[in-house]
Every structure is written in structure tokens, then in C-alpha cells.
Amino acid sequence: MKAVILVEPEIPENTGSIARLAHNYNYQLRIVKPRFNLEKARKTAKNGQEKLRNAKIYDTVREATEGLEYIVGTKPGKGIGLKKFTPRKNTSIMIGRESSGLSNEELEMCDAVVHIETEDYDSINQSHATAIAMHNFAEADKKGLDLDKKEYISSIVDSNILEKLIFRANPSETEANHLIGELKKIFD
Numbered sequence: 001m002k003a004v005i006l007v008e009p010e011i012p013e014n015t016g017s018i019a020r021l022a023h024n025y026n027y028q029l030r031i032v033k034p035r036f037n038l039e040k041a042r043k044t045a046k047n048g049q050e051k052l053r054n055a056k057i058y059d060t061v062r063e064a065t066e067g068l069e070y071i072v073g074t075k076p077g078k079g080i081g082l083k084k085f086t087p088r089k090n091t092s093i094m095i096g097r098e099s100s101g102l103s104n105e106e107l108e109m110c111d112a113v114v115h116i117e118t119e120d121y122d123s124i125n126q127s128h129a130t131a132i133a134m135h136n137f138a139e140a141d142k143k144g145l146d147l148d149k150k151e152y153i154s155s156i157v158d159s160n161i162l163e164k165l166i167f168r169a170n171p172s173e174t175e176a177n178h179l180i181g182e183l184k185k186i187f188d
Helices: 012-025 038-053 061-065 104-108 126-138 147-156 160-169 173-187
Strands: 003-007 028-032 056-058 070-074 091-095 112-115
Touching: 003 012, 003 061, 003 126, 012 028, 012 038, 012 126, 028 038, 028 061, 056 061, 061 091, 070 126, 091 126, 147 160, 147 173
Parallel strands: 003 028, 003 091, 028 056, 070 091, 070 112
Antiparallel strands: none
């Protein structure tokens, strides 16, 4: 399953547009503490009305990330450039507040952090950033680590930092299989 997580959205029109994108690209819509009544987002949701109606509302970002396989956070100027990033199957996207983006603590909950390369000003509209990310991720045909493989690696690795680095590296299936072999040698 893949989802787009909106953290404390402030502008109804952006949320409506993102609901429309969620419909077009087949993402579940998860929203953390919206700062408006979602009814106000209906005007720009167009064919995303059902996604908006079925959006899951959460009190915390941690709750909103539960059950997702691979989460990519966005932050202007942080992480890897979107053009260089290789998404995997079921890559979810976390989008921050229009006014301040994602906090460092929220970025820590992500498996990877990306930014969208621009010519001048590095911050772009929330719904536009979501559209660019979803379009880029739709091009991905590689499968990354599924939840079972992540849990297996977690059971082998005896270091939270190493585990976090492995998951942020986003290894392919083949790389993960080689890595598991090497980890077994080290930690067994």
C-alpha cells in the first residue's frame, strides 16, 4: 500500500488538489491534524472526491505512518535531489505544512528525504510538489524492501543507527539479499 501523508495542511485548495492526485496515481490519503474542515477542499478535488471522503485523519505523524513500507519525506534543500532518487514499489510520500514544511523529527520518521531541484527559489507549492513526486514515483519499476524483508533485517541488525542507514539507502531486492548474507556473517 502507498499513501500520501499531509501533515497539518493549511490551505483547502492544496488538499483538494492532492486528493485528485491521490485518485489519479492510486495513493491512499492520510491527513494529520488538518487546520480546516475538509469540506472546504471539495472544490479542487474534482475526481478525487472519494479519496477526500475516505481520507484517514490522524492525531500524530507516527500514527499516520503505521503499516507503510517505504516513506519519503520532502524538504526544500534537504536529502537527495528527486532526479537522482530511485523510488521503489509502494513508496509513500510525506508532505509538510505549507508554512513550515516537515520538522526534523518528522523527517526522522521517513526512510528517505528528497528535494525537488528548482532554478531559483527552492520551495514550491505543496500540491505541485506532490504532483511532481507522484509523477516521478509512477515511473519506478523496481521493487524495494517489502515489510517482511525490513522486519527480517531488523531482527538481524543489532544497531538502530545501522538499521536506519540500511533502510535509507533503499537497496534493491538483489542488493538486499547480498546485504542480508553479509549481515548474518557479522551479527551471527
